[in-house]
Structure formats: structure tokens, C-alpha cells
Amino acid sequence: MPRRVTRGEALSLLEFQVGDRVLAKVGTVAYRLELPQQLSRVHSTFHVSNLKKCLSDEPLAVLLDEIHIDDKLRFVEEPVEILDREVKRLKRSCITIIKVRWNSKRGPEFTWEREDQFREKYPHLFTKTAPSTSAAS
Structure with missing residues (x-):
């Protein structure tokens, strides 16, 4: 053995x-x-x-200017832009959701977020109007 x-x-x-x-x-x-x-x-x-x-792979290289780190040298993912907007209809209400592009260390990453909550946290992203799509059922 x-x-x-x-x-x-x-x-x-x-x-x-x-x-x-x-x-x-x-x-x-x-x-x-x-x-x-x-x-x-x-x-x-x-x-x-x-x-x-x-082994270095140039297409995967990320410029240091695009990386955000905090005071403890941890990577900070931040939203970059709003790409899309939809209205979700619930039984008694409607909720607007937005598609957000993040500066992820893994490459381009997208998530759907509630617009009201996101606007509160990142108001600077709402200076430009994102495109809207038809309401989803």
C-alpha cells in the first residue's frame, strides 16, 4: 500500500x-x-x-481598471447597466423587474432584479431609460 x-x-x-x-x-x-x-x-x-x-489566455484577461476591490482586497461585483425591463403581473399587483449586467470576475453576468429595490440601492443607473418589453404573464 x-x-x-x-x-x-x-x-x-x-x-x-x-x-x-x-x-x-x-x-x-x-x-x-x-x-x-x-x-x-x-x-x-x-x-x-x-x-x-x-497558462495565460488573453481573451480571458481582465484589465485591472475594471476590477473593484474593497479595503480587505475582496472582489466587489457592481452593476454596470440596465439592459431590459419587464412588468410581471401577479394576482393583485404588478412588479417591474429589470435585467442587470454585472462586472463579474467570471465574465459577463446578468440577473433579473426588482426595479424598486434596485433603484433604491443604485440610483445612478436610472439616469438613462432602459428599453422595456411587453408585460409577461
């Missing part, structure tokens, strides 16, 4: 080559990376568990 590899051993087996964006190996399980100027406030040394090997 083969011997089980511990998490620590597995991390020490994962190695990156110095070059391109990897500036140096720091100790046995950390690397110093070259970061773009926009990330100058981020410490450039990372533990190997926070790194993944990847």
Missing part, C-alpha cells in the same frame, strides 16, 4: 520556476512575484498554497 502524502509534503512538491512573473523562491514554500503597479499596496510574497499554475 502506498504511503499517504501529508498536506505539507504536497505543498512542498508544488514548485514554480523563477522567471517571467516569479522573481524568487523565498524559503521552501513561498515565492516573490512581480506585480503590476496597480497592486503596489499588495505584499509581493505568497505562500505556495495561494498560487496556481496557469
